[in-house]
Amino acid sequence: MAGGWSKDGDVQQQIDDSVRDELERARRSLPRGESAHHCHECDEPIPEARRRAVPGVRLCLACQAERDRRQGPAGGVNRRGSKDSQLR
Template sequence: MAGGWSRDGAENEQMEASIQEELDRMKLRRMPSGESFLECAKCGEEIPEKRRLALPGVKLCVECASERQGREVRASSYNRRGSKDSQLK
């Protein structure tokens, strides 16, 4: 990219910083908030007090949260770009 008066790579650094900021905001939005459930919303098992204190607003037990996270990871590993570099993993 043409940079004009900016040093080499400045645009890329700015884009990477912007992307990282948005990723950080998305992570915060995914964190539970509010009052924690006493029982898991999916399976009905009791959520341990230590988990409720560590994650205010938690709604799933460890097992159900792990299962959900595993599904999200599998779904997000799909290559949507189609560029050769991203396919070399």
């Protein structure tokens, strides 16, 4: 049951839109093209299995893990807040 100005199902639609937005952001950040043979950060060879598994990869596993750790999780902020949720 919705309250305020929101209609039934608006909350779920807001959640679905937020998940869809995050998936699109993640897809845009995936590497594309031909994989590098050596890491762009440490110049170590990138294993063939990684190059086949991740097309367009530019970093070795260690450097990619470090980059992911530094970036941390994405915002977690719902940017599609309904009018009702903005007024609370």
